[in-house]
Amino acid sequence: MTHQGDRFTVRLGRFVLRHKLVVVLAWLAAAVAGVFATVGVGDRLTEDFAQPGQPGYEANQAIHRLYGTGGDDPPLVVVVTLPAGSTAAGQRTEIGELFAAAASAMDARVVSYADTADPRFVGDGGRTTYGLVFTEPTRGMNADLSRPLDKAMRPMLMEGATLRVTGMEALADAEAKGLDVLAETLIGGLGALIVLGFVFGSVLALVPVLVAAVSIPVTFLAVYGLTAVTEIHTIVQFIVSLVGLGVAIDYSLLLITRWREERALGYEGEAAVERAMATAGRSVVVSGVTVGIGLLAMVVIPVPFLRSVGYGGILVPLVSVLAVLTLLPVLLAKGGPRLDRPRRRLSAGPGRWSAWARGVVRLRWAGLVVSGTLLAVLGGAAFSLQLGQPVSGSLPRTGPAYEGLSELRRAGIPAGVLTPLDVILPHGADPAAEAARLAELPGVRTAVAPQGWRSGATSLITVIPTDETGTEAGRATIARVRAAVPAGAQVSGEGPQSIDFVTAVYGGFPAMLALISVLTFLLLVRAFRSLLLAVKAIVLNLLSLGATMGAVVLVWQYGYGSEPVWGLAGTGSIAEFIPAMIFAFLYGLSMDYEVFILARMREAYDRTGSTDEAVVEGLGRTGRLVTSAALILFLAFGSLAAAPQPEIKMFATGLGLGVLLDATVIRALLLPAFVAVMGRWNWWLPGWLALVARVPAGRPEDRQTSERCLCHCCQ
Template sequence: MFLLRLTRWVLRHRLLVVLGWLAVTVAGAAAASPAIGAMTSDFGALPGRPAYETNQHVLRTYGNGGATDPVVLTVTLPQGTTVDGSGVRADLAAAFDRIAAGARIASYPGTGDRGLVSADGRTTFALLYPSAVETYPRYARSLPAVERAAAGVRVRGAPVRVTGTDALFVQSSEAGGPGLLAELTVAGLGALVVLAVVFGSALAVLPLLMAVIAILACFLAIWGLTAVSDVSFVVQFLVGLIGLGVAIDYSLLITTRWREERARGADDVTAVERAMTTAGSAVVFSGVTVAVALAALVVLPVPFLRSMGYGGLLVPLFSVLVAITLLPVVLATAGPRLARLGSRAPIRRGGRGRWERWARLVVRHPALTAATATLLLAALVVPAFGMRLGAPAPAATASSGPARQALDGLTAAGVGSGVLSPEYALAGDPERAASRARAVPGVRAALAPSGPSWRRDGTGLVTVLVDRTASSARGAAVRAEVRDAMADVPGTRIGGTAAQGRDFVDAVYGNAPLALALIVLLTLALLVRAFRSVLLAVKAVALNLLSVTATFGLIVLAWQRGYLSEPVWGIEATGALTEWVPVMVFAFLFGLSMDYEVFILARIREEYDTAGSTPGAVVSGIARTGRLVTSAALVLFLAFVSLAATPGTEVKVFATALGIGILLDATVVRAMLVPALVVLLGRWNWWLPRPLARALLLREPPRATEAREPSLS
């Protein structure tokens, strides 16, 4: 067996292995900072897609706009004063021009368009396009100057307030949030507490040490990757926090099995070899399965997601490498001393305890357990069908502060928050394009200013404002009608953040069935070989898909409808999930939750091969892995809780989805549904046709009959 040969080799060359990983660790520590510095902040690159290319044309020609929403200046005049009052329009023009300081701006005084004024005439807003930078948010550097200029301006005693999607995002980021090092520290301390409870000795530090080494190795690889490809800045959080959880999980499984073998009387080296050929094998299959799921992101035609896939792909691979090479050396060399240091009590034989009692309960009532878990998951799946993709509602970006107050004043005056994200059109005949857009019901304004900052290189820039956000059903419908209406104008191209979001959905989710089929087939092949069973593999994939879908339902309830976001973070319902969140959640959660499936079923398979009893294998397998899986899930959950502290609503949604999904999977799916279905399927669990066994290079097909079942009462 490969793992046995590898284990014996690393044990014979302990010094070489330790020095090798020491060198990688030191190099990784040195590479972490430059790797993070080389990461990009561009979320939305979609080369070749119509809206993206239009936005890039706008950016090159006009210097800003396109995929960047404008800074919005708002003024609410005192009671009794309207924009039509004597001299008010001139005062507004002077105020807006002073703040713009030469930047491109569209306002009521400049265009005369009543769409920029509230129904009562007291509130008006202007769209400002200051100098932009390449990093996100593009107006971050310009906003302080705009805000300072606005602070010194009043119109008839009313202040000029600043809002917009960039202003809201910057404000939410400034509200506070730990950096990567702080998040890793919090997650690491939480993991250490969990591990201390599991091991009750100094062995608790071992999985944490392996995780640190794996994370630094990932950063070393990513630093090299930044030289040949763009890597998103979000990758640093994924590598740090998901790497922490995954590497700890793998080391936890192997160390627990090593300790169990020693308790059975094996010497230190033999215990390492047995742990590696059993738990180590499960770790390898689990790591490869996680990597396969994340590899789907690499093939997507979106640079941002591709870089996330690279980072996510490296995490399980380096975690597995550390677990199967360095960990055996440390266990054989320092493991016994760590196990004695601070030890509270010897390990109990047989895995007896609460998990064994739970397993026996499931075995006695498998149908009831399976039905209960299935009904719960089905109830959670239903909300998933109401998922909407799009930018979160602006009000969900920041819960307080000046930018949020300005937005609230705008919406209170009857102006919808959808105006913060206009649709743009590059047109050879901008007046005609704007006229077509104005005729669409639901369009608030269609602006086609004639100044030189709006007409360049034979094109004119048209700005279409819709009250409803693009993520709402009505807002999306209105924007679709606008696109259709302007399509008849020759040479018209549509851009804007909403249009680019639609391109993202088409690029990613249009190929989703093919990518999903590829993931499922590869995962099935791996699992059939790992479990030596067709039905166990099919069940594992089916339950993973069910678990992920139920998680989507939970996130719809938690964020899209605001049942969790409002009480926990004070963030209003987002109304939609950012386009990249579901595909990222699927890739990571499908792979991570498969860890637990492999851990549990591999042990059940091993126990069945030993005793030939399916119910007995379930009881023994759950008794020995239940606490392990729960602890591993808790470690990952704490990592995602730390990630959720990162500023930015989208990252919070992503982290919440992974955290809730891991807990749901480790409890309802793995502790209830998996063992119940194994009991119900009986001997069919172990069915594997001989031709398929030969094709997968399995030496022996699984046994077809079971021994007499012992009493489990």
């Protein structure tokens, strides 16, 4: 039976084979232009995390506009320890001169014990004091301001005293080490080439890498064009390079593997290419569309940063599918047979994966229990997910910034001083009275309103919490401060913006998930001509995503993997945008393997009428392919994890673990066991749904059997 999708890919294959030279020249021209675009696109990308309309973001924008400092740029914290016998009260004037030098040299807004005489700026029995230095925003400049601040203040330091500079950004700068995009892509490409060499055993291993080498710069060309109409975040360049590398190679691997099978059956030349396009080509289309559907979650989220990532992400499978369905058939038709030397003969026997599949069919219930238990354990860890900023304890434990943090702790000063809140008061409010009132709130160490903090009709208060705003206790303090400020006041800082981000992104997530699931369901019903297979694919995907998030929680939030691998302690929370991005990308990427395997199972069942044989043949034919494809993606994401930014490390870890988990536990065990258990239920499609999806309802004998009995015993 020829499916409509088969006809499309066959027609497309015939078209490109008739116009080989035009196709190759078009891709070559686009790739050359893409190389130039790749060089220049970095300057057109943004690092802005804009959240228009959200109170925290608008407050941060207001404080930048009115005061030029603060907001979502946390201050540097200067820790001064006086010599034995001296106290901050006794050297208040000298402390004032010290921080005045900081304000002058850095053009900063400064508050310290000298301005306020507040004893909560002092610890260690009066010997240790700290001050907050709010500098101009440094995002996008990659500038560590702790060193110039130290240099500016040290000449004014009292004799015998010590000075240390710390702060959240200073601590984070200590870990910002890693590879650039080009180095990561080259490493990922080398790893992929090694895997492909093992899979093909011939020069043909170079072809998927060549397709990726063409599709990546062409995707960058498309991204370059997008920057002319909308802002695109800088993280997109990592996604295009590494995700693009993995996706293009995976799709190429699928088509080339099927092409080799057709040649082993005696088909040569363009006939082998056309037959591969009719089957594997259709799977590539379905997989690419599924990835695009998953990324719709990013596009419809009302956060420009994530929306731009969604735009860039959708381009990756789009360009990869186009390259695989147009350029690759030409390469296979013209040079495939010559490149496939020496060629390992495809075994007609059961093979290791067929033997594995027969074992799963025989022990189907055990396979369900084992895989389900593992997913439940990992998924359970996801329920302890905490979204928010990293806490100081998760940042590097070496370097000058960490020494400053240690000095604060030794003096009995809580780490909440690293994440203060700024409150912008409207005209008519009394800053001193409001500061005194806010200082009495639970979770607030102190609140101060220096005399000079005025701009236009507004005034400013800094609220210093006891707990860091990235912790649960810190978020509770933010809620109390927001509830207590007078009407018209705005609460700024990283913490409020983080809370609002979570609300904006995840508030409508259930409805978004429902929409994506419905679209995917209709696509898969049309692809597999089955009700149960479509539902099962979505459910297994969601189970895989839940287990992946649980693994990310264990690796990063609790530090069971981040500390031994990267030397980074558990973060205590996961960056707010990470789960949304992992979901959007992994939803489609993991569905690729589902499509690869189930398409072959459907094909085998249509030919044999036996579910057990369909499972054995489907997994036997695709097991090695799926494992190799997953390994290539895993290596690509492993390269991405070498990026200096901890957020990208988290993202790459989630994608890598998700792909690995999906290709092993889900697709190699849970999927075939479930299909084997469900028997003929797998192939049933109600007539009304067939009409909706515009596909045949299945073979007449299948429907007759379904009416009599839909259990395994009827096979």
